[in-house]
Structure formats: structure tokens, C-alpha cells
Amino acid sequence: MIDTHCHLDGEEFAEDLEAVIARAKEAGVTAIGVPGIDLKSCNSVLALCQRYPGYCFPMLGLHPEEVKSDWQDVLPRIKYSLTSNLLPLTSKISIGEVGLDFYWSREFEQEQLLAFEEQVRWSVELQLPLMIHCRKAQNEMVSILKRYRDDLPGGVFHCFTGNELEAKELLQFDRFVLGIGGVLTFKKSHLPEVLPAVVPLDRIVLETDAPYMAPVPMRGKRNEPAFVAYVLERLAQAYGVSKEEVVRQTDANCEKILNINV
Ligand SMILES: [Zn+2]
Numbered sequence: 001m002i003d004t005h006c007h008l009d010g011e012e013f014a015e016d017l018e019a020v021i022a023r024a025k026e027a028g029v030t031a032i033g034v035p036g037i038d039l040k041s042c043n044s045v046l047a048l049c050q051r052y053p054g055y056c057f058p059m060l061g062l063h064p065e066e067v068k069s070d071w072q073d074v075l076p077r078i079k080y081s082l083t084s085n086l087l088p089l090t091s092k093i094s095i096g097e098v099g100l101d102f103y104w105s106r107e108f109e110q111e112q113l114l115a116f117e118e119q120v121r122w123s124v125e126l127q128l129p130l131m132i133h134c135r136k137a138q139n140e141m142v143s144i145l146k147r148y149r150d151d152l153p154g155g156v157f158h159c160f161t162g163n164e165l166e167a168k169e170l171l172q173f174d175r176f177v178l179g180i181g182g183v184l185t186f187k188k189s190h191l192p193e194v195l196p197a198v199v200p201l202d203r204i205v206l207e208t209d210a211p212y213m214a215p216v217p218m219r220g221k222r223n224e225p226a227f228v229a230y231v232l233e234r235l236a237q238a239y240g241v242s243k244e245e246v247v248r249q250t251d252a253n254c255e256k257i258l259n260i261n262v
Helices: 017-027 039-051 071-084 109-126 138-146 164-171 191-198 225-239 243-258
Strands: 031-035 056-060 094-101 130-135 155-157 176-180 204-206
Touching: 017 225, 031 039, 031 094, 039 056, 039 071, 056 071, 071 109, 094 109, 094 138, 094 155, 109 130, 109 138, 130 138, 138 164, 155 243, 164 176, 164 191, 176 191, 176 243, 191 225, 204 225, 204 243, 225 243
Parallel strands: 031 056, 056 094, 094 130, 130 155, 155 176, 176 204
Antiparallel strands: none
16 A cells, blocks of 8 residues: 655654654555655655655645745745656656645735645646645635646645535546545544545545544554554445455556556
């Protein structure tokens, strides 16, 4: 199984990264997508992925919560990093995480909208998939994506936690899938009913969003890629299929959407 979204470059993993990767492999994790959030982390993501070639896959972008007044200086530097690393890493690089987040603050709302649209244009221009973070902003996000709908190569709506209508709206975008993580396992989550009702398994990928969002029974602890196994288990239960079937399908989705084949 593949953890498509894991902040392995974070300081939370600085002490025991080797052990975290070893536990992931032991748990059956065959690849990990590692998203950047700002210029500094894009560099650390690249360094980390070069340390684990064929296992950790980089995603470079400016996270909505990191969009500040200097965004116009930051974006060209991230794009340079993206394009200069395109050749050696072949096509297994994505743009992310990018998106909109109006949950905590709308201070940089306009900047967020502009920075997101710019990075969506990179996706079209470079034909690289998007790893999208969206909180309290689905309408705004959808209206930006619609402008590029026919030319987008695809991507992931990471950390999906919405309802049936919201899921259907996102699935209108061909070659986009929903990233499902720890929230699925929470006691009050409606995802175990929402997902099988409207989302076919060929539109789902697994993720942890580690070190955040640890699934039950690890909730509250530091999350790590090995814990994606708990998400897998709950998803198989919700769809009434075997874990092997979920792995087969979500791995195939990763290959199709993110070019990650293992
Ligand atoms: Zn993230």
C-alpha cells in the first residue's frame, strides 16, 4: 500500500527517520509521497527523497497556510526547483501541497487564491499532478479548477472529510482522486457511510498526513506511515471488500494519477 501524503521531512521525524521507514516497510508500505509546504521544506523534501530513491516521492509547492505577502518571490523559486528536478526524477514528481485554507484566517485570502491558481497553471504547463489541500474553501477551489478542467493532468484532493455532495462535486474532475486518511477511523466520522455511497474505489488513494491525524487506535500520538494500515483496514471494512482488494485498487490509482508505480 502507498502512503500518498506524509511530512517525513518534519522535525518530528528527525530523531528516528530510519526506524520510521523500517516500520513502514515492515507494515507493507511500498512508497511514500512527501509534500513540501514552503521553500525550505521543498529543499528538505528533495534531500529526503534522494536518500530513499524509489521509495519516497517528492511533491513541491507552497501550502496555502504558508502563503504570505512574499508569495510572488517564493513561487518562482519553487518552480525553479520543480523544473530543475524534473529530469533526474523523471515524471514521479508532483505539485503540492497547494490549495486554499480559510479555516484559521482569511488574512491572505487574495494571495492564497492567486498563488493557488498560479500553481494550478504549472500543473497544466508541466503536466504534473496536483496534491491539493482545501479547508473551508471548496467553492473557491472548484471555481479555479474549472477554468483549467480540460487541460489538467489530475491529482489528489488530500484529506477528504466532506459529505456526499462535496465528494460528487470533486469527482467531476476526471483523473482526480480523494485522499483518505485517519479521519475515516474516528468514531464520529461519517466517511464510512459517505464513501461507499458515492465514491468508487478507483477514485481513492490512502494517506496518513503524518505526523498529524493519527488514526484510531493511535489517535493523539505522532502519526507515521506504518499507521496507514489502520486506514486500509477501516476502508476495506466500509466497502465490504478484502484489504488486498483495496491495496490493489489504490496502488493502481497511484500509478495512474501520481505516476508512482511500485
Ligand atoms: Zn499535508
